[in-house]
Amino acid sequence: MEKILFKYIDVPDQYEIDTYIKNGGYRALPKALKEYSPNDLIEMVKKSGLRGRGGAGFPAGLKWGFVPKDSPNPKFLLCNADEGEPGTFKDRWLIEKDPHQLIEGIIISSYAIGAHRAFIYIRGEFAFGAERLKNAISEAYQKGYLGRNILGSGFDLDLEVYRGGGAYICGEETSLMESIEGNRGNPRLKPPFPASVGLYKNPTVINNVETLSNVPHIVLNGALWYAKIGMPKSTGTKIFSLSGHVNRPGNYELPMGTPLRELIYDHGGGIKDERELKAVIPGGVSTPVLTSQLVNVKMDFESLFEAGSLLGSGAVIVMDETTCMVKVAYRLSRFYEHESCGKCVPCREGTRWIRMIMARIENGKGREEDIDLLLDICTNIAGKTVCPMGDAAVVPIMSTIQKFREEYEYHIKNKKCMVDLGTRFV
Amino acid sequence: MDRADKTDTDEADMVNLSIDGKEVTVEEGTTILKAAQKLGIEIPTFCWHDKLEPVGACRMCLVEVEKMSKLQIACDTVVSEGMVVKTNTPQVIKARKGVLEFLLINHPLDCPTCDKGGECDLQNFVFRYGSDKSRFVEEKRRFIVDPKSKLDDLSISPQIIRNMNRCILCRKCVRFINQIAGENDLGTFRRGAKSEINMLPDIPVDNPYSGNVVEICPVGALTSQSFRYKIRVWQTEKVHTICPNCGDGCNITLWAKDDRVYRITSRRNDRVDEGFLCDKGRFGFEFVGLGGG
Numbered sequence A: 001m002e003k004i005l006f007k008y009i010d011v012p013d014q015y016e017i018d019t020y021i022k023n024g025g026y027r028a029l030p031k032a033l034k035e036y037s038p039n040d041l042i043e044m045v046k047k048s049g050l051r052g053r054g055g056a057g058f059p060a061g062l063k064w065g066f067v068p069k070d071s072p073n074p075k076f077l078l079c080n081a082d083e084g085e086p087g088t089f090k091d092r093w094l095i096e097k098d099p100h101q102l103i104e105g106i107i108i109s110s111y112a113i114g115a116h117r118a119f120i121y122i123r124g125e126f127a128f129g130a131e132r133l134k135n136a137i138s139e140a141y142q143k144g145y146l147g148r149n150i151l152g153s154g155f156d157l158d159l160e161v162y163r164g165g166g167a168y169i170c171g172e173e174t175s176l177m178e179s180i181e182g183n184r185g186n187p188r189l190k191p192p193f194p195a196s197v198g199l200y201k202n203p204t205v206i207n208n209v210e211t212l213s214n215v216p217h218i219v220l221n222g223a224l225w226y227a228k229i230g231m232p233k234s235t236g237t238k239i240f241s242l243s244g245h246v247n248r249p250g251n252y253e254l255p256m257g258t259p260l261r262e263l264i265y266d267h268g269g270g271i272k273d274e275r276e277l278k279a280v281i282p283g284g285v286s287t288p289v290l291t292s293q294l295v296n297v298k299m300d301f302e303s304l305f306e307a308g309s310l311l312g313s314g315a316v317i318v319m320d321e322t323t324c325m326v327k328v329a330y331r332l333s334r335f336y337e338h339e340s341c342g343k344c345v346p347c348r349e350g351t352r353w354i355r356m357i358m359a360r361i362e363n364g365k366g367r368e369e370d371i372d373l374l375l376d377i378c379t380n381i382a383g384k385t386v387c388p389m390g391d392a393a394v395v396p397i398m399s400t401i402q403k404f405r406e407e408y409e410y411h412i413k414n415k416k417c418m419v420d421l422g423t424r425f426v
Numbered sequence B: 001m002d003r004a005d006k007t008d009t010d011e012a013d014m015v016n017l018s019i020d021g022k023e024v025t026v027e028e029g030t031t032i033l034k035a036a037q038k039l040g041i042e043i044p045t046f047c048w049h050d051k052l053e054p055v056g057a058c059r060m061c062l063v064e065v066e067k068m069s070k071l072q073i074a075c076d077t078v079v080s081e082g083m084v085v086k087t088n089t090p091q092v093i094k095a096r097k098g099v100l101e102f103l104l105i106n107h108p109l110d111c112p113t114c115d116k117g118g119e120c121d122l123q124n125f126v127f128r129y130g131s132d133k134s135r136f137v138e139e140k141r142r143f144i145v146d147p148k149s150k151l152d153d154l155s156i157s158p159q160i161i162r163n164m165n166r167c168i169l170c171r172k173c174v175r176f177i178n179q180i181a182g183e184n185d186l187g188t189f190r191r192g193a194k195s196e197i198n199m200l201p202d203i204p205v206d207n208p209y210s211g212n213v214v215e216i217c218p219v220g221a222l223t224s225q226s227f228r229y230k231i232r233v234w235q236t237e238k239v240h241t242i243c244p245n246c247g248d249g250c251n252i253t254l255w256a257k258d259d260r261v262y263r264i265t266s267r268r269n270d271r272v273d274e275g276f277l278c279d280k281g282r283f284g285f286e287f288v289g290l291g292g293g
């Protein structure tokens, strides 16, 4: 099938505005400004079925519709380019290789919600991407796509790049706002939701890079065109960041609902060294691990939910038979301990405790009662924290115990991995 | 903090709800916590403070609300008509026990030498809702201020001493300094389990209301130089009086024994002092009982 977001991803100069325009870019913007009212655009995005690509899959048009129309306050559009979910590296490509596609999406989306200021919040480590974006933004200003009275429409928009300091939690929408405001990156309590009380307490829409990059294509080709791609409730394409024990790791743009098997074997070239597939984390490390039996699952929001996991950010981490699941869980427990912002008690204290127990098990000092203790600590975190990070932190532990409990038991009894790790560092 | 933003002339809309089977009618915009207080039902909290913006950080006030799948924080969940709240179900009790366990695993348990003993929220809530067994077998986290002396204490102002190991990170101190005193003398540094409350690098806390953080601290993380190690609170006598230092006349309590004053705390009177004292009133009592008469 024809690619949408990645259509020109291999064109070397696509990041330059002239190349982007030559390849059909900045054609959706005048169309949006001249032919549609902001409300038409919100309805169009609703009809397209576009859902957020940042992890939660919230319908984009619905979110835009929550912005109060009669509010006298300024409104903001934020593009979430924090891309912190381990395994995810798609936004980086969209930013570095086709920044104008994103910028065009941001301008149209800002017009739709009535924002005159927009920010791209990009993770600190993406220094190159931030440069690319800044250059692209100044090109867009020069051509009159940003600034005052864009293309004679009377619509004004200023767009800025804001570089984060490299904290996972600053990808969470309210921490991201705190961070832009110059505060410590800690989540706020919800409600109120950003659509009414967001950046500087003003109505704010926040969307992921991939979500916003889809918008120009929807405007150009129509909502129905988009809705026909993929699955009925998960429309469009999805960029899957494929990593782990596959022959051809990388970003693959495929229709929603593409079977996992096709992604791994046809696109990813199958498992390395012809080993057996053991497990897959289908949507970034905050989503429950799937066993190899579920390799035929379709990659969309509904199908993965039914299979007991989530589509998340679309980061597919493939693990072969030489992978020790205890080691995987231990590694991820270190990530969550390190990234917990420390605001609320269960996540702050619980992630550290979990990591300590995991370290003991991994190092041959596990006790029989540790497995149930881990599960109980997870229960005391899940659903009891300020932000969803607490729920995410327990996912790798709970799902590996649920599906690979015997490996934990073996580790505790025999003080070593159940699997033969082979010669390779896993 | 009046969520409903009512003016005096507005007639407040009232909301009916039930908490633990008891009916109560409160103004629209009221939180579950306030409604429960009206009924005399205790919902334990660490980070909540009447005069500060809620942060919902301690998770101690989680309660069950019918039709909501997750437990909700009582301190920042606004009531709605017909709401059914339960504060005493097995799920709520487990959540509370969980929070207390998380707070205790790294706590030094040095209550015998802690000035807060006897009036410590952590001590009291563990007594009431906690467990007497520990499941934590790992090494406790320790914030060492000075690697040579291995001391936990850090002077953050001439009067205030910080012991990070006792801190539960409710951030009431930071929020007070910021929201009430209007300064930025205190902040939260680092992240996750390494988070700590501290002054700015080498800039001691210096504002005329700083002493309130000692009183606000729910545990023994912030104590005052003048009261430290002098006496156990329950061995003192409380004398209610008025601060003589200025015409404001803040309501205060003297904590005294044998004609000696050990400390002064606020005796909140919202018409006068909002429950806060200035440092002159709080710490300026050395002259009391010194000869003369």
Ligand SMILES: Cc1cc2nc3c(=O)[nH]c(=O)nc-3n(C[C@H](O)[C@H](O)[C@H](O)COP(=O)(O)O)c2cc1C
Pocket (backbone or CB within 6 Å): A051, A052, A053, A054, A055, A056, A057, A058, A060, A080, A081, A082, A083, A084, A085, A168, A169, A170, A171, A172, A173, A174, A206, A207, A208, A209, A211, A212, A387, A388, A389
């Ligand atoms: C701990 C945490 C980290 C997150 N990190 C990111 C991120 O790096 N990028 C992102 O787009 N969304 C991230 N999110 C989701 C955002 O909060 C938000 O839902 C998203 O940006 C909304 O955009 P969307 O609707 O277009 O997906 C994160 C959420 C949490 C709880």
Ligand code: SF4
Pocket (backbone or CB within 6 Å): A169, A186, A187, A339, A340, A341, A342, A343, A344, A345, A347, A348, A385, A386, A387, A388, A389, A390, A391
């Ligand atoms: S769940 Fe974790 S990351 Fe989220 S607010 Fe609480 S401590 Fe911070």
